Amino acid sequence: MWRASIVRFAEHGSPSQALQRSAIEAGVGTAEVAFTRHGYVVHLGRSTLRMVAEAGERDNRYFDWASTHYEPHFMGEPDAPAWYAAFLDEFTADVGALTPAALIAACSQYRRQP
Secondary structure, rough: OOOOOOOOOOOOOOOHHHHHHHHHOOOOOOOOOOOOOOOOOOOOHHHHHHHHHOOOOOOOOHHHHHOOOOOHHHHHHHOHOOOOOOOHHHHHHOOOOOOOHHHHHHHHHOOOOO
């Protein structure tokens, strides 16, 4: 939880680095949650930069950087590209054409068991 003695996220390529360092220096305890390593979340990394580059948003102050830094890094997890590909295959099979109605219909197929 953020508090006044902890610095905020920075606006650059590693936004939480200073925040994490500041939290440790303030004595905030840490625990590893390997949500990317264990495949619970696949973080593409650089998705926003890709959208800026693909849209040709030359008025965006990050356009020059985005035009050469848009490939996903997957947080360095070696299995993540395969997990993402498998997710896309399943998503495409379940949703089909990506429309709001198709997405809602696909999500409605999966209900939590009581």
